[in-house]
Amino acid sequence: MFNLILFGPPGSGKGTQSEKLIARYGLKHLSTGDILRSEIAAQTPLGLAAKSLMDKGQLVPDEVVIEMINVALENNPQAKGFLFDGFPRTTAQAEALDKLLASKNSAINVVLALQVGKEELVVRLLNRGKTSGRSDDTNEAVIRSRIEEYEKKTMAVADYYRQYNKVELVKGEGTIDEIFAALSSEIDKRM
Numbered sequence: 424m425f426n427l428i429l430f431g432p433p434g435s436g437k438g439t440q441s442e443k444l445i446a447r448y449g450l451k452h453l454s455t456g457d458i459l460r461s462e463i464a465a466q467t468p469l470g471l472a473a474k475s476l477m478d479k480g481q482l483v484p485d486e487v488v489i490e491m492i493n494v495a496l497e498n499n500p501q502a503k504g505f506l507f508d509g510f511p512r513t514t515a516q517a518e519a520l521d522k523l524l525a526s527k528n529s530a531i532n533v534v535l536a537l538q539v540g541k542e543e544l545v546v547r548l549l550n551r552g553k554t555s556g557r558s559d560d561t562n563e564a565v566i567r568s569r570i571e572e573y574e575k576k577t578m579a580v581a582d583y584y585r586q587y588n589k590v591e592l593v594k595g596e597g598t599i600d601e602i603f604a605a606l607s608s609e610i611d612k613r614m
């Protein structure tokens with residue numbers, strides 16, 4: 424198995440690049456944000472509980488997303504590897520993910536961390552908010568709260584994986600194709 428974490432702040436291009444990477448490398452895409460939004464659309468109890476937090480730009484509880492990933496791993500025993508997008512977002516989630524993968528005799532191979540300046544993130548997300556229908560994109564205060572959550576709780580995930588030498592920084596500004604080429608070259612070195 425080849426397991427990759429595509430890491431970066433809100434708006435750094437994780438979803439955009441994930442689509443291209445799964446097509447090239449045949450990995451299974453696991454985006455906790457996408458799973459949560461489909462729970463909201465289906466109006467499940469989990470979705471309804473998550474929605475109020477997501478609308479404020481706050482993280483949902485670790486137990487909720489860890490269980491979602493647990494289920495997704497169980498449901499995809501034939502996968503040749505996973506691309507994690509938007510997960511893990513706290514050190515507790517990273518530790519839980521390592522345990523889940525270890526129980527399947529697997530591990531994270533690399534964490535590719537997209538580097539994008541804060542003001543560029545805000546511009547991208549406000550722009551996407553015009554058409555995305557995502558309630559957390561429409562309001563600049565909520566966008567800034569998401570970035571703050573990232574700085575307070577999620578940046579530590581990179582430090583966690585740095586102790587295992589698994590983190591590679593990748594420039595996340597430029598054209599989508601340039602960034603895809605840079606990500607692909609890091610994957611090709613390790614696959």
Ligand code: AP5
Nearest residue numbers: 433434435436437438439455456477481482483509547551
């Ligand atoms: P999530 O869905 O993960 O959203 P996010 O992290 O805020 O990131 P985005 O999806 O907004 O950005 P992205 O990096 O995917 O960028 P994209 O490619 O779309 O999470 C949403 C919420 O769910 C969280 O706030 C939290 O409440 C909850 N949640 C999810 N996972 C959780 C977890 N593990 N634990 C707890 N809570 C969790 O690109 C953004 C825009 O930029 C697009 O319009 C795109 O077209 C454009 N763009 C992309 N690349 C470029 C480029 N190179 N140049 C110019 N524009 C570009």
Ligand code: MG
Nearest residue numbers: 437438456509
């Ligand atoms: Mg995304």
